Amino acid sequence: MNTPLPRFVAAGEALTDLLTTGRGTWTSQTGGSTWNVARVVARLGIPSAFAGAVSRDVFGLELAAANAAAGLHPGFLQQVDRPPLLAVVHERHPPRYFFIGTDSADLHFAPEHLPAGWQESAAWVHFGGISLAREPLAGTLVALARDLKLRGTKISYDPNFRALMDDRYDDTLRTMVGLADVVKVSDEDLRGLFRHDDTDAAFASLRALNPAATYLFTRGGDGAHLVRPDGVWHAAAPAVDVVDTVGAGDASIGALLYSLMTWPERAGGSHLRVAVAAGTAACRVAGAQPPTLDAVLALALALADAIVVRRDDALDFPAPGQQYFGTLLQR
Template sequence: MSHAALPRCIAAGEALTDMIRTDGEQWVSKVGGSTWNVARVIASLGLPTAFAGAISTDCFGQDLQAASAAAGLDLRYLQTVAQPPLLAIVHQQHPPQYFFIGENSADLAFNWHALPQGWESATDWLHFGGISLAREPLASHLVEMARHAKLRGVRISYDPNYRVLMGPSYHATLASMSALADVIKVSDEDLTGLFPALDTTAALATLRELNPQAMVLFTRGAAGASLISGEQTVCAPTIPVDVVDTVGAGDAAMGGLIYSLLTQPEQPLAQHLHFCLACGAAACAQQGATPPTLAQVQKLLTS
């Protein structure tokens, strides 16, 4: 298999199903997962991309497989196993209240050693994050995969994407992944969850101490975002759009930053930040975690 046939970008971690209570006894299922969403964003922007992870063979897994194909992801990296699906039960939407059902579920069976031969040589960028790094044995396997790729020159990004199951035991993984990452994305809400005893400024400083060389994308919802690299920090407000849904905006911004850094590495920090904010804004203008297209992003950049 030629390296040219393999994708340049991989997001590795969890693809799951959100079971969302819409009212009383009504529930709706939605395909999702933070790392899976990032893969779809990069593919939508136009780079050959794969999601590396494992899904179930039942109706939930079949929906994820179909959505992965529709997104143009390289399905050779998607593993299917006859184990239960990973479900996020969102029993209240405002404010979000949720828990996960995933004992012995399919995502935990992901085997990165079974990826297409030569994947490391073909890959320019590898993204990690989400709850996959808080679920064993998957988390340890993903850290091992990241170390393997890092030694071979692959650039790595990491978005902790804090969720309730990331207790004190998660901090070892946070330290390991931060040390390996070239880019770390973190939101103000992530910092509150990860470092509950610290204010945002102190929490961000603590995170940066784990790897001072890493570029950090710090998002603050409607208040905009900052991009930090070494001693340089640039800040920008959000790009105004008619907000339909903020679900997936952070994943869109992360995917946008990866795309910008890969396709226009010579651009200054401010341009990279502007592009990733446009991706986040374009995602907010659509229902659900819908990946923005390059045309939608460019329209926002030029308006």
């Protein structure tokens, strides 16, 4: 029996986190930002896939098993005879880490080996994470995004800043924001990507790259904003007991994409409420565990007074036409 092709695909990296548990002891955990987003959308109920490559060793086998357990289409995960991509988290609070991935499996992803006809089936394709900062994979994914855009596929993008995204990443940032219909970015991402601390100015510079896109701008305890050409919606951060913030950003962008795909006619505030509820739900459990649709909708209802959504017809962010162009846009 053939598995139907997915409506949503996330393309990028799946990796293994090696987490310190004490002096000389470690535990492993499957992860990767784009892979997590695919799991989120699948858990919410949309047929989904992760498009990427993993190793054939014990780490790759664990990722393949977790991919299957998440209900992701099996034809999009490629296993190759290369070393695994590892994130070594040697300090937990605050997290400090480095990546091991010389000639690793993720770099050998081959879009030409994906199932025939998948481009016509996929309504949305998501990109982001360190996959866009590691060659030759980055070039492969940018070319794929360009091709999909020409076909009329919706593109979403979450840079998910990491330290290896230095000034060599600037061209990729400009290109991917320009291609994207939806961009998710946090205040931490903006400080890293633009290399200064004025996040409002950085966000205005980002929007100037593509004023027509929808932006989900998350600001931790200061809540979140959904910014579109027809308005800006703000949501206060709900007061909840935070167990773990790992995966919260992936949950929020995954839920936003689910909402946009399921209820395209709804106003921005409705989409923002779903995204904030999903991010909040992810913070209430340990590890990057995708929330269920019932949990997200129940939390959105239960926190209706806490997730205060307000629309401003007059943008309170600097408009894209204003001159907030920093080093990135002057290059």
